[in-house]
């Protein structure tokens with residue numbers, strides 16, 4: 001938080017200059033493979049039946065004098081991580097090293113001297129102060145607990161601390177209820193700073209405060225950092241606060257760090273799609289941009305349950321770039337650019353790490369409906385490493401924009417794909433497409449779809465394919481989508497518009513709804529290529545979702561001018577109530593009850609870790625309730 005420029009409100013804050021060469025500073029705290037699993041117990045015997053994987057293997061380090069910001073949606077494990085690194089809770093696994101000393105398994109007694117050096121500021125300025133104690137008693141607790149006698153006496157030192165945080169020394173004998181939220185948070189800060197700690201972990205230090213007060217507290221923390229040489233780990237929801245205060249930022253998702261980078265890199269060129277989604281939610285106070293279309297990325301649904309996190313990349317269920325590899329293989333947090341670590345197979349603003357994997361998962365296709373076109377077009381199917389797109393890429397990209405399908409027939413200039421693509425082929429029947437002509441729109445149609453699809457293969461093949469999704473997966477000669485890239489004669493969608501002799505595809509276009517009606521769809525008209533591509537890609541994606549073999553979705557390899565869906569190409573499925581604004585999680589609703597106060601040495605004497613109930617929320621509350629009130 002060095003060199004922070006003070007402002008009236010955090011949102012208006014000009015972003016301070018990046019701290020110089022933070023990497024050269026000495027490492028104060030190092031965390032390796034840290035895990036924290038809360039057991040779920042059931043039955044009379046309280047057998048463990050599962051675990052809430054709140055923190056599931058994270059690595060990072062904090063250097064002296066720097067501020068590490070930690071962001072992520074509600075429930076992704078930020079607070080748990082904060083409590084574990086301060087040893088208020090015991091880790092399940094991994095290693096925590098503070099000033100070169102392994103503190104992972106230190107007992108409460110062994111930790112006591114270290115409490116002077118590691119402090120925590122809690123989110124809730126109301127719940128973290130004991131209402132029956134005076135401010136003087138609260139702020140002086142660390143001295144008493146640590147047996148420290150400051151020069152001039154405890155009272156004088158407490159009054160000095162109150163002044164330091166902008167309160168009056170006369171407040172010494174008052175009670176917490178006599179203060180506003182901002183003032184209470186200052187009291188919490190005074191208490192945390194009493195013993196001149198080296199590391200302060202601040203869990204949402206300003207989120208309970210009014211915006212103008214937020215700026216005051218942030219500026220105060222900044223001043224104190226410079227004055228006392230503090231090192232901060234600041235956990236926050238508010239990305240503008242984090243941007244303002246942090247030197248480096250760790251983005252957490254479902255118990256993992258998905259990206260860790262310095263502030264400038266993270267905000268200017270985020271690599272993880274989740275980071276990009278979070279960043280897109282940060283409002284830009286720029287009057288010139290008023291009225292402009294927002295590039296905001298909405299994420300579908302909530303963070304999945306940490307009890308059974310998704311396989312592979314945990315974000316794949318909500319990512320618009322997810323392909324098969326994301327579902328099966330967990331990406332490691334690797335340094336792709338100096339100082340920028342990311343765990344993603346298909347990072348943004350960087351070369352694809354799995355370029356062979358081009359077929360989007362059906363979940364990704366759905367997710368892409370909530371993502372602006374500009375972002376989607378940067379998807380895995382269109383890697384910067386391959387300037388020309390593969391047929392598969394064309395289709396998958398097109399599938400991401402079903403609603404605009406008919407309007408974009410001109411676009412296929414781009415889609416004149418090279419004959420060879422990088423993708424490894426699993427092509428089994430690439431040459432002749434026996435493709436199911438099924439559009440997602442059709443799939444949703446109540447009535448049997450009338451897909452006017454012009455499917456032209458180079459051989460002017462007449463395709464007879466069942467368009468029913470289930471059938472699609474079982475088509476006799478399925479052309480694997482991955483293979484489309486290697487198709488000898490790839491699709492030239494531009495030709496679609498010029499199709500002279502469109503193949504008559506007697507495709508039974510069946511919809512999920514109309515699947516039972518078995519209504520055939522006739523291919524009659526030459527098509528708009530992109531619409532066709534979209535329709536087919538949609539069909540494939542759906543087929544993949546149902547067959548669970550998304551990477552091997554069938555693709556009409558040579559369809560030059562596939563279908564135009566005359567049917568309602570609505571394509572846009574908006575999950576009812578499922579949209580969740582990235583970076584704007586419903587903090588109030590989901591946030592766990594705040595911990596009781598934990599002044600130096602006190603709170604941690606008995607780091608509570610209650611056995612959890614099966615219900616996650618209940619367990620969460622139970623966990624927080626179990627924290628010992630340190631003011632007592």
Ligand SMILES: Nc1ncnc2c1ncn2[C@@H]1O[C@H](COP(=O)(O)OP(=O)(O)OP(=O)(O)O)[C@@H](O)[C@H]1O
Pocket residue numbers: 038052053054072073074075076077078079080081237306587590591592609610612616617619620621622623624
């Ligand atoms: N004591 C506990 N027992 C069981 N589960 C818990 C406990 N504490 C937290 N959890 C669970 O661990 C997960 C991570 O919780 P945590 O509070 O760390 O998330 P968070 O990212 O800090 O969320 P928020 O930003 O809302 O505070 C949640 O699913 C939560 O329910």
